[in-house]
Amino acid sequence: MPGDSDETRLAAMIAQCVAELLTELKVPAERLTGARQPPLVGESIAAFCGFGNNELRGSFTLLGSSKLFSRLHPMAPSVTPRDLTDWACELANQSVGRFRNRMFTYGVRLAPSLPQSALAEQLLLSSSFQPNRTPISFSIEGMVLEGWFDVEMQPGFQLAKNPSEEEAIVLNEGGMLIF
């Protein structure tokens, strides 16, 4: 939206990326607004993937119950806890991958980190980026997929108003080139 801060625009961009990814996975998901705290009972999984360059750095975190990640897993129902944490990593990785591809169209190249995940009872999230943390959550068949987008920008960084036509030739998700 015109007048939105860069933080807000970036958060909206990654929220759109997650929504697109869930749609491609054929998962019915509804965006939730506002900060939510997932229930602390039962086994939960958190997956993290970072990104950055000299002007901007941050991370995207996904948090949800093991039951939710089991629902999202393409090989369900025959999955182990290791499968679930691996898939949670891949979902964080693919969410950030889409975000990086969108950012590239604005002329911003971001390097990714390798995704990491954790599985535990009563999992709590904490971040040193807390002031710039934006919740991005989805309701999926009565369960909550919690997302946290953390970003920190150097003074002077400004996201272009529109994608650059020169940079807009990113190969989209699902696309293929044979040389």
Next chain:
Amino acid sequence: MSKKTILIVDDSLTVRQQVAVTLKSAGYQTVEARDGKEGVEAVRAHAEIAMVLCDLSMPCMNGLEFIETIKGDAAGPPVPVVMLTTDGAPDLIARAKRAGAKGWIVKPFQTELLLAAVRRIAGDPG
């Protein structure tokens, strides 16, 4: 006649499983590696590998380093590699092409496109 063998190099177990299920359902055999370093070992150990599907960002050795390494190993034409990654940036695609990659697919992959790429590069499963 034995089936064609495709090497899948990806640090995600789930992605390797997804790709393997897709390829096996089409009649191919698969070998899996968790990173570029394991992938190089697999290429050296399995002369029958007809093609590699390789992630870009992996621990130990990334996909571009993997291509460079197996290209240096090969006495004849190196085994063809198609990148399978979340990245779609044109400069990375150009780098992979210069390094010798034969194609680029952006995850999540579409089953039919993946199989079309494999058939085109590795041929029918045999």
